[in-house]
Amino acid sequence: MNTLSATLSNGQFNLVYNILSLGLASMLFTSIFLFVGRDRVLPRYRMAVMVSGTVTAIATYHYFRMFDNFNHAFAGMTENNPDAYNVGYRYVDWLLTVPLLLVELVAVLALARAAQSSILNRLVPAAAAMIVLGYPGDAKLDIMGIAPSVWGLLSTIPFLYILYVLFIELGKSLTKQSEAVQRKVKLLRLLLIATWGVYPITFILAMGSTGFNADQFVAREVGYSIADVLAKCLFGLVIFSIARIKSAEESADFAKTEFKD
Ligand code: RET
Numbered sequence: 001m002n003t004l005s006a007t008l009s010n011g012q013f014n015l016v017y018n019i020l021s022l023g024l025a026s027m028l029f030t031s032i033f034l035f036v037g038r039d040r041v042l043p044r045y046r047m048a049v050m051v052s053g054t055v056t057a058i059a060t061y062h063y064f065r066m067f068d069n070f071n072h073a074f075a076g077m078t079e080n081n082p083d084a085y086n087v088g089y090r091y092v093d094w095l096l097t098v099p100l101l102l103v104e105l106v107a108v109l110a111l112a113r114a115a116q117s118s119i120l121n122r123l124v125p126a127a128a129a130m131i132v133l134g135y136p137g138d139a140k141l142d143i144m145g146i147a148p149s150v151w152g153l154l155s156t157i158p159f160l161y162i163l164y165v166l167f168i169e170l171g172k173s174l175t176k177q178s179e180a181v182q183r184k185v186k187l188l189r190l191l192l193i194a195t196w197g198v199y200p201i202t203f204i205l206a207m208g209s210t211g212f213n214a215d216q217f218v219a220r221e222v223g224y225s226i227a228d229v230l231a232k233c234l235f236g237l238v239i240f241s242i243a244r245i246k247s248a249e250e251s252a253d254f255a256k257t258e259f260k261d
Helices: 010-040 043-073 088-109 113-138 148-174 179-196 198-205 214-250 252-258
Strands: none
Touching: 010 043, 010 214, 043 088, 043 214, 088 113, 088 148, 088 179, 088 214, 113 148, 113 198, 148 179, 148 198, 179 198, 179 214, 198 214, 214 252
């Protein structure tokens, strides 16, 4: 495996090193911000903010593991050992964080309990299926001789179902929200589509050859890391701002202390 093409160049090593470092810093400080800012929304929206902080906190742990793992697998660029790099950290991270991201999205809308659980009962299992089916493809596991691209295709089925539920079903419940909230939620959905779409595209870019390919390795780490920062940190911060707008709409007291005019 450790042929010349298995070696990352100096620039490639630094790029992945820096992107994982950026991911770690973003996750850590978004978590702190959200946990500290928890009380700057009405109590009924605190759960959404806390779940957002939990997502980035779980990711902080996994980025720490990935960063450490990367430094061991590609130590000093002279002793590269691509096989020692474990893509499983990302998939365990997603398995925990993707369902929670869906929970925070539904929680901030403060829908009626029945509507909430009906949407989550469909989204959470689909999210788990999407991640579990994608893993053998990304890790290039040989299970029953099924090719990585086929795992990718199978994983796309629940992915499309999630998008359908989010756009069609959640769209229906939007009409009950105020103008300002509707605008933010639409922005949130756009952010979700744009960032979640990066994952399958990255998967395809990194697929190609069997064995290790430095360019594909770099594309995968950069693609997944940027998508993660947007899908977890930026998404969590937009959730926080929706929670604050809704808090101000629902309590004059809150609006007076938190917003000047
Ligand atoms: C895989 C495999 C190829 C097909 C598809 C995939 C989708 C992955 C997605 C991941 C989202 C992760 C998020 C993490 C943030 O915490 C598994 C790459 C469709 C959509 C949002």
